[in-house]
Amino acid sequence: MSAGTGSTVVLKGAHVIDPGQGIDTVTDVEIGSGRIARVGSGSVPAGAEVIDLAGAYLSPGWIDIHVHAYGTLGFAEPDAVGVYQGVTTFVDAGGPGIGVLDQFMELMSDLKTSLYAGAFIRPMGLLGLNFIEGNVRTLGDVPVTRWIDFAAQHRDMLRYIKCNAIGDYGPGTLKLTKGLAQILELPLYMHIGEFQMQNPKHLLAPEAFRIAEAGDMITHLYHGNLGRVIDGDGKVLPVVRDAERRGVILDLGFGGYNFSWDVAEKAFAEGLVPHTISSDLQQFNVVRPVKSLANVMNAMIRLGMNLSDVIARVTTNPARALSLTDRAGSLKIGQPADITVFRVESGEFEIGDCHSQVRKADKQIVPLRTFKRGEPFAVDMARGQDESNWFLQIAEDHIPAAAQRLSGRQREYLGSLAASLSKVDWELSSAERLDIDKALELQDIFHKLRVKQGLPLKDALRAVYACFLDQAFTMQIGLLLLRLERPFALRRLCDVAGAKIMAA
Amino acid sequence: MTMSGTPDPPAGDAIAVSDAAASPQTPSGSWQLLMGLHPEATKYPARANIEGESIVIFRTRAGFRGVQRSCPHMQATMMNAELVANDTMIRCPLHVFTFRLSDGKGVNCPGFRVRIYEVKEESGALYGRTAN
Numbered sequence: 001m002s003a004g005t006g007s008t009v010v011l012k013g014a015h016v017i018d019p020g021q022g023i024d025t026v027t028d029v030e031i032g033s034g035r036i037a038r039v040g041s042g043s044v045p046a047g048a049e050v051i052d053l054a055g056a057y058l059s060p061g062w063i064d065i066h067v068h069a070y071g072t073l074g075f076a077e078p079d080a081v082g083v084y085q086g087v088t089t090f091v092d093a094g095g096p097g098i099g100v101l102d103q104f105m106e107l108m109s110d111l112k113t114s115l116y117a118g119a120f121i122r123p124m125g126l127l128g129l130n131f132i133e134g135n136v137r138t139l140g141d142v143p144v145t146r147w148i149d150f151a152a153q154h155r156d157m158l159r160y161i162k163c164n165a166i167g168d169y170g171p172g173t174l175k176l177t178k179g180l181a182q183i184l185e186l187p188l189y190m191h192i193g194e195f196q197m198q199n200p201k202h203l204l205a206p207e208a209f210r211i212a213e214a215g216d217m218i219t220h221l222y223h224g225n226l227g228r229v230i231d232g233d234g235k236v237l238p239v240v241r242d243a244e245r246r247g248v249i250l251d252l253g254f255g256g257y258n259f260s261w262d263v264a265e266k267a268f269a270e271g272l273v274p275h276t277i278s279s280d281l282q283q284f285n286v287v288r289p290v291k292s293l294a295n296v297m298n299a300m301i302r303l304g305m306n307l308s309d310v311i312a313r314v315t316t317n318p319a320r321a322l323s324l325t326d327r328a329g330s331l332k333i334g335q336p337a338d339i340t341v342f343r344v345e346s347g348e349f350e351i352g353d354c355h356s357q358v359r360k361a362d363k364q365i366v367p368l369r370t371f372k373r374g375e376p377f378a379v380d381m382a383r384g385q386d387e388s389n390w391f392l393q394i395a396e397d398h399i400p401a402a403a404q405r406l407s408g409r410q411r412e413y414l415g416s417l418a419a420s421l422s423k424v425d426w427e428l429s430s431a432e433r434l435d436i437d438k439a440l441e442l443q444d445i446f447h448k449l450r451v452k453q454g455l456p457l458k459d460a461l462r463a464v465y466a467c468f469l470d471q472a473f474t475m476q477i478g479l480l481l482l483r484l485e486r487p488f489a490l491r492r493l494c495d496v497a498g499a500k501i502m503a504a
Numbered sequence: 505m506t507m508s509g510t511p512d513p514p515a516g517d518a519i520a521v522s523d524a525a526a527s528p529q530t531p532s533g534s535w536q537l538l539m540g541l542h543p544e545a546t547k548y549p550a551r552a553n554i555e556g557e558s559i560v561i562f563r564t565r566a567g568f569r570g571v572q573r574s575c576p577h578m579q580a581t582m583m584n585a586e587l588v589a590n591d592t593m594i595r596c597p598l599h600v601f602t603f604r605l606s607d608g609k610g611v612n613c614p615g616f617r618v619r620i621y622e623v624k625e626e627s628g629a630l631y632g633r634t635a636n
Contacts, residue, residue, distance in 0.1 A: 256598075430617075431616050433615075
């Protein structure tokens with residue numbers, strides 16, 4: 001039975017925690033027509049479904065302010081780390097830039113989990129190649145007019161503008177991104193912490209704390225790389241304290257590189273605590289060490305944060321930070337019924353950081369079920385870990401099954417695309433040398449042809465993906481083409497373009 | 505799956521596709537004894553040295569194969585890597601960067617590559633040489 005279809009469901013007897021409303025007690029929650037109808041005891045409406053949740057906890061649906069659902073770091077099934085892990089709202093932290101926000105919008109519109117864009121300053125979004133993420137040249141141009149037009153049309157989608165405070169090129173990029181965020185009236189969201197193989201002369205992390213204003217966000221608070229928030233004696237840097245006092249929002253952003261037990265324990269002991277708890281989940285860290293937002297919440301419990309404060313940091317606080325309080329992070333009457341049901345287990349557990357350091361824990365939060373606008377989802381923590389969800393590989397030795405279902409127009413388009421691309425050379429020679437201009441050129445060819453042929457963007461994207469990907473991964477189309485060996489790419493496009501349509 | 509029918513020529517100009525980049529890598533270098541390794545008695549993966557370089561030898565279903573000692577991403581030791589995809593790929597456990605054992609190409613990490621070593625068993629000993 002789905003509460004999202006107008007039915008009434010009473011969730012009975014859970015320990016309800018809604019920090020925003022000061023609720024922390026055993027009571028009932030009623031869902032009607034996909035919205036919160038009541039919090040508190042009362043009579044069960046006639047015909048309502050009653051779900052006994054005695055012994056479980058219930059909170060507003062969790063919000064993960066930092067995931068990678070789309071693009072080179074994204075998942076084949078982003079919902080696998082969303083509603084299926086207790087998360088009802090998440091933000092893609094930098095997956096799309098202005099050059100691919102149209103692709104992002106088309107491909108991500110069907111998710112069950114509410115997804116917003118934390119758009120990246122770089123036009124292609126995050127490249128997924130650590131060695132060059134800090135290269136100022138890959139910023140390309142910053143088309144302010146295009147940004148303004150996009151924001152005017154899709155205001156609701158944009159929640160922050162992201163940049164990386166890394167690399168050896170000074171704070172100009174941070175200021176430039178801050179400027180764009182001010183123009184668009186959005187918060188600035190900055191990554192701190194150098195990637196481990198890099199050793200710049202001047203660290204940008206302190207600059208990030210200087211530039212950030214109230215409402216701006218800084219992520220990877222407890223990272224253990226260069227540019228930490230604590231000094232060699234474990235004391236919090238004054239520049240970090242100043243930013244905290246100004247109202248800068250500090251975000252956890254666990255990630256595959258960005259959480260160190262050593263830093264976390266010292267900073268936490270000093271009282272430096274994140275305002276929001278986020279996972280930074282992506283292809284390369286979902287197996288370990290991040291696993292899920294719940295695992296990251298458990299790390300905070302292990303540090304000594306109480307349950308209510310942890311819940312606030314995945315509900316009330318991110319809703320405020322993202323200006324989503326009108327629709328998420330609370331069980332207020334009339335809000336969409338986004339709810340996470342979980343239990344707190346006692347036992348012996350292990351939580352690893354990004355430096356292979358493990359801490360034993362005696363409590364863990366385990367999500368059980370999720371309601372998204374009243375629609376129920378059984379939590380399935382293994383779903384996100386499944387290789388098909390995160391292992392992005394090009395189908396080199398076979399044509400993906402999805403190619404069978406392409407329309408004649410899509411095939412015609414692929415043939416034309418092959419012909420146009422055959423006039424261009426490209427090569428991805430190494431991780432250190434990615435020709436961003438070439439990626440944009442390839443993407444431009446993709447767009448011009450589809451516009452000429454009147455093929456909708458989603459159909460064109462799906463056609464190209466179907467040539468090379470078995471799973472429903474999404475990727476900036478210019479980056480996908482660039483990573484393919486050119487002869488193989490042209491041959492495959494021709495093969496699929498020319499194949500007869502088989503029964504789906 | 506198979507795609508039936510003869511491909512129609514795509515629209516536009518004729519498309520010239522060179523196979524040069526797709527040609528298989530040819531082994532180079534002479535076979536060298538991998539000192540201290542025994543095909544049966546040694547536990548794999550095992551460290552070895554070849555041409556002055558420390559490498560890691562894996563026993564796969566298709567025989568032995570060598571890879572460079574550390575992942576090109578974050579330099580994690582390949583001793584902790586696992587064989588996947590029916591032993592045709594190797595995966596660094598740190599960030600699941602995965603490489604083909606045939607030619608070392610990064611599968612889910614474009615632009616990354618590991619050096620691969622051919623390994624043969626002969627007279628109760630292992631010999632290796634550079635494959636890519």
